[in-house]
Each structure stands twice: as C-alpha cells, then as structure tokens.
Amino acid sequence: MTVILGGGISGLSAAYYAVNDARLSSIILLEASSRLGGWIRSRNSPSGAIFEQGPRTVRTLGLPGKNTLNLLEDLQLNDKLIHADLNHSVAKNRLIYKDEALHVLPNTLKGIFKTVSLLDRPLINRIWTDLRAPKVSKEDESIHSFVQRRLGQDIADNFISPIICGICAGDAREISVNFLLKSLFEAEQKHGSIVKGLVVKQLEKFFSKSKDKDNTAKDNVDKKLAATSSTLAKRAQNEHWIMWGLQGGLEQLPLALADYVKSRGVMVQTEKKCEKLTFKSDRVELSVNGDLQECSRVISSLCAKDLAELLQEQHPRLSAELKAIPTVTVGVVNLEFQGDVLPLQAFGFLIPPKENLPLLGVIFDSCVFPGSSTVLTVMMGGAWFEKYFGSNPSKEQLLTTAINHTKNILQIEEEPIAYNVAVLKDCIPQHVVGHNARVKRIHDYISAHHIPLALCGSSYQGVGINDVILSAKQAVRDVVK
Template identity: 25%
Template sequence: MRVAIIGAGISGLALAYYLQKLGVRYDLFESEPEVGGVIKSMQHGPYQLELGPHSLQMNQELEELLQELKLEEDVLRPTPQSTHRYIRKDGEFYCLPSTPKLLLQDSFFHWRTKLQISQETQLPPQEIPEETVSQFFQRRFGQEVVDYLINPMVAGLYAGDPDKLLLERTFPGLKELEREHGSVLKGLDLQQDLPSKPVVSLVNGLQSLPQAIASKLVSLHLDHKVEMIHRAKGKYLLSIQHDVEGLGDEEFDAVVIALPAHAAAELLDFTSPGLAAALYNVTYVPLTVVHTAYRKHAVGYPLAGFGALHPQKENPFSLGAVWSSSLFPGTCPPDEVLFTSFIGGSQAPEAAQLPEAEILLQVHEELRENYSISSKLPVFQHCYRWPTGFPQADMFINDVHQLLELLEPEQLYACANWLTGPAVPDCVRHAKQLAQKIYSQRPSFP
C-alpha cells in the first residue's frame, strides 16, 4: 500500500510520522520550502514571537509525540500565575473564576444570570439540529453568559462568532454532557477530579515541533506542489511541479488531503467535484497578530496571568491580548513586557485588513488605556497577517464531513484543521487515528 499526503502542516506531518511508524509507505508533498503551516515562530532580536498558535494544551498524544521526538527537555512550562484568565467588562478586567461554583460567588455576572446558572441542572436536555454555540449557552445559561464569557472565549480560541459556529463541531464535549447527564453543570461536577491539561511552549518556539517531525520523515518532498489528482482503475496519480524524482508516474492506493480547504478544493475539482464544491464553501476569516513590548516600569497594571479577552459588547479594537512575557518570561528582555494582540476574526474582519501603521497605532493606544502604560511609544512592535488563517465550523462544514465519509471507500481522506478544529493537539490526535484506520485497511490491497 502506498499513500500520498498533500500538505506538510502539523496534520500532514503527524500523519506521515504515524504511518512511517506503522510501516505504511507514503509520500508527503509540500509546495513551500518549509513545513509547519500555521505554526510559525520568529526570533526577532531578543524577542521570541509566535505568529500562529502561542501555546499548546497538552494531551496524551502530544505528550507521547514530544517524548518520541526527544523534545521533553525543550518543553517550557508557564508560570503558576498563568491559570489566571481575565475578561474585560465595563472598562475593567475581571479574573475569571476557575469553576462554576466560584463563578456564582463572584461579582462578574448579574444576580439574575447567576440565578439562571444555578438552575441549569433543572433544565431538560434538547436536541436542536445545527444548534449554534450561542443558542446552546443562551438556553442553558442566559444571554449575559453568551455576551461576556462565550463570545470572547470563542473569539480567542477560534477567531469565530458564537452566533455562527455549530456547537457539535466546536464544543462537542459540552453537548455530550447534556445528553449523558441532562445538565452541563452536573457533568462538569463529575469531571472535577480529572487532571487539568497543562499549557506549554518550546524553548526555540513552537515551530520546532513540525521541524522535529520533518527531520524524522524519510519521504518528505518540499517545493513539490501537487497540481491535480487523477483516479483511474482504483489508483491515484498526481500531477506535481518540480517532479525530478518522477513521482508523478507512481500509483497511490490512497490520498490524504492535508491542505487549507480552498487549496484542497482546487485539487479535487476533477476527481471529486461534489467535495470540491463543499470545500469552496468553507468559511475562512482573516486575523492579524501584533506583538508589542514596553519597558516593565512603564506598565501600571500587574500582568499576573495568561492574558485578557475582550467581549464584542465592549467595542474593542482587538479580540484580546496574551501577556506573553508573564506566561513565558524568556520571550523578551527581563526589563520589558511583551503583549500578543489579535485583531479581526469573524466578528471584525475589516479590522484585520487595515493598513499596518493604523493597526499598530490602534493596538498601542488600546494597550495604553487598558494597562495604564505611560510610554508614548512601544519599545518594539511587529505585525503579521493571516488573510485566510482560520477555518470556521459553521453550517457549511457539515456538508464536508458527510461527503468525506462517503468517499472513504475510495481511500480519499482529509487530515486538516478545518476538519478537527484549530488546536494542534486535536490535529495530532486525528492524524494518529487516521493512520491507524489506513493501516487497518491494508489487507484489502494486494
């Protein structure tokens, strides 16, 4: 059996790695000269910048992968104060309580909202087709929870809009709690004894993870752009740019698409036009990432936490900011603080597309106001744009899932963040599961 994997982001790399461990022949094609996809790190003088994901939430698959890649010693643990997460409300920052019980004791929500939260255990479960995240939380916890907790959280995690994202594609675990226990709070209460998943980074930046995987692969082909997929007599043939090895003459038993949805659609126009049409409909939103540094003595607000999110109700410029130097102190000089701000997303796409100078100025002015910063100018600023960086799990994604299931008998698969969600650990888990599925089907091939 031979498998073609197209795209060397974290999903494609992890899939190739697990197939190689299982002894399955594969070829991994990447059109760019480097691997990693949206995982991008940059050392800019004394500043360690993460341009994509800023940290990883550990799960079993990721922990095992880091051990196998000999990256355990490079793992950076955050400071203890990183458990403190803040949300801006009425012009002030509130430290978010860590449990529903503490939330009911806090002043963050109005007493009517807290009463509704306390009565959630009495609500009957409901099955609502294509229920959005907002609809779910509004019916179980109330509109204030949607406005000041779910809205900023979804914007921070997915650059998304809870009014559009589907609950079962975004937070499937919460829906399962409602089904199994009749209540989200009852289910969460039973899970309190489970260990929390730590957040980590890597000494040389998160991009060292995809680079470490790539260094182990025996059949990785960089600067090889696949232009078309052909299927004939149950086999796949690829049209490949810069094909000096003659790989376009090879037959593949299976193909795995590990590309952004629209790039995947272009490849599949001829082979699978139905899936291609669905992939063209996948929604992507722009996001701009801005890093800003100030002298520590110029910042009047104590940065003791992970960072702060900004609800849309507050009319912010940015979605929020990670307090990068408080989370991982080595990201900037010791006498400075480093913020990572996120602009745009589904709720304000036009902000991400403003001229760079205007974005930098507005981020600086917002940070000055929010954190009582006395400096007229930052010590350092850097801007990076993702024009189509984040796929959205909205109503259009269901067609993609259904069509992919129908195409599995033809050995056409997908392994990408528009399928699993943007979290790197979820991409790694899905890649491992898909590798096992492909391996288990080997006997059906001669």
C-alpha cells in the first residue's frame, strides 16, 4: 500500500501519476484539513467574480509547462481554459512601482537600447558591464548579489528584487541565484561571464556539438518526465500562449484531479492528519489522528517543515535539514471595483523592497480573466510580513493597508464593492542560498538509510504549479525504484 500525505495540488498529482503506474496498487491519500486543494482556493464574490486566494495563472513555458498541459488534457479541462498569448496586454505590460510612479518593464527590442526610467543606463550596455566584471568562483550566492556583480545595482534592486517578490514573496538578498538564474550563474562559473557563456552555448548548439551533454541532470530528468506533447501542449506552443487559468477559478484543477483519482480507486480521506512516521524494516507505521496505520511506502507532498515534525523522533538529522528550509507568510486581499477603474491593461505591478512598502505587488486579475468589474489581488508581507504587520495582524488592518495603497498607486477614487482577506501562514518555501546542496543532502540521507519515502511539493525543486506537478511525477518514479 502507498500512502500519499497532503491533498494539495502536489499530493493529488502524485495520486494521479501513482494510479497510472501499474507497479503501484492500493493508494491512500491523507489530507489533514477538511478540503482538498491546499493553497489553491477560488472563492466567488457576491457578483460572481472569482477571488483567487492563492495561485491564479500558470505559465506554459518549458517542459514543466508542457507537462501540466498534458495533465489538463487528460483531465478534460480544455473547455475551461482561458489563455493569454504573447500579444496580450498581460504579456506586454508588466509594471514596477518606484518613486511614486508606475514604470512599464521594457518589452521590445527597442526598449533594450533606451534608458528606461528604472535604470541608470540602457539594458544593452550591460553586455559590457558583464564582460568587464571579474569572474568570482562560488558554489552559490544570493540572486541579488549575482545580478549586482554582473549587471549592476539598479537591475538587482529595481528588476530582480521585485520579480523575486512576485515569484516567491522572498528577499532577493537571501534567495539562491539557482532559484531563477541557474543557467546564467553556470555561464559565469564555466566561461567567466554571462555573455561569453551564452555565446559559447549558442555556438555549441549551432555546430550541434553534443547538445545533450551540456544539459544538467535535472534537465534530463525533466525531459524524460514530460516527453510527449498533448494536442493542447502543441496548440499552446503554436499559438504562443504564455499563461493560462481556468473558468470558475484554478481550484477546478485539484477538484478535477480528485474526481479522476477517486474514480480510479484512490482512497482520498480528508480530516486525516498524519502526526508521526516510523520506518520499520518491512513496513511504515503512521500515526493518523492518534490511530496507528501501516503501509509499504510514503509519498510526502507536505511542506518540508511539516514533514520535519513527523520524522523528528526517528530521524532527527533529516528532520533538522527539512526544518531549515524557511517559509514566508503572505497577506492576500482580493478587491472588486465596479466597472473598469484601471489606468491601463496589464498583468499588474510589483514593488521593489527598497520602496519600504508593505505591499509586494498587485495582480490585475480582470485583465487576464475579463468580466464586468475590476478584480485585483493585493499580495503583502512575504519576507517582510512581521516587519510590517507583526505576528498577528487583524484582517481589518490588512484590508485597510491593501485598499489605501492600491487606491493611491492606481489613483482609484471609488471604494471596492467586495473584498476577501486571508493570511496564508508559511505558504511559500524559500529556496535560499545553499538550498540545492541541502536538498541533495536530504535525498542522500533518504537513499543511504533506504527509507521508502519520496518527496514532492514546493519545498524542493521549484515553487510554481508546474514545478510541483512535475515533482509529484518524479516522486512516484522515485518511490517505485
């Protein structure tokens, strides 16, 4: 018997891949709370607009993006898809709020040659900055430090830092360069500069010199995992989709997954909290709501720090490594305004941490999913949650902060007609400097001790929906090995 811990998108995806793997039979999924979906939660405003409390759009990029589209097609969710392509305003207009003004990020070739308001010099000049900067050999460093060294302080402060806020609500001075710019970091480490590394890579491609040899182990795993292309994935590629969402909200995805796996015999149980795992020589003992259960293997989709609690007694070293993966808390406020109140159609805006504002950014949901009203989602806190809100802020405090700043920045006169406030405690794991080495130590420990445990979810390989779905696919492969 295989037990999957957690009924968020990772756990449900693990159940999907497990039930489609002939080597696994008798699968149980245990979810501690009373609902499935984890951080994916779509609510309806009184007017019927969708308030996404967690994720709303999923990128189509790369193999992980293709893998998720394959999954969507298999779940027959094609009809519910809403997508945006390269020419959509949400692709073209991504904004940064700095010095009390909104700035559009350069999105054309021409923009690269101009000095945009956010930068000291045009982007194109950074080629020389990078070529002149000395190589610094390192195992890992923060993404801010890497970009500052190679491309300039203004790019690190005004581009990269807010982008990191948008991806993981984190501090670019703490997040590992491998989280977002792994290939650029490798280019410097191998060839002395980003530009030289990229040129060498292109030349190698051109002369088709063992293209595959240059790929990292993870790329190879990803390629194998997402090998085939569904009709939907091909369509997304041909039509240059950049992101998609679902009519009725992204929660449709975990719900469809749950229906799929239940109809194929997976026992999905809510309000079943696993409190402890003990690995015996021939079985695994689980303490669930105080009762003892047994199985032969476990796939955990829990956040690393939650899994750490379950292993504390038997594997304190492994538990300590898991616990050391930090998380941040995000305050999410959805706002609905009557009619169209936005100054322009865009994906939304992000705020550099240097602006010292409690907001990370605001997403213009109704630009991606148009309706008769304007729907915005305000993300707040993240790595700076305690600094701005203390340890236990009231929902009123979050709401007032969100409304005041959003109205001021977007110059909206009207009051919102509906809202939803949520504090998502410890919702995004932070892949800080040294993260990859830590994850390797975790996997090495599990395999050295022959523990029948596989890991998936946002604590290890990536924090986006595509990453965690692919991690679930990999976990199923790992657990049957």
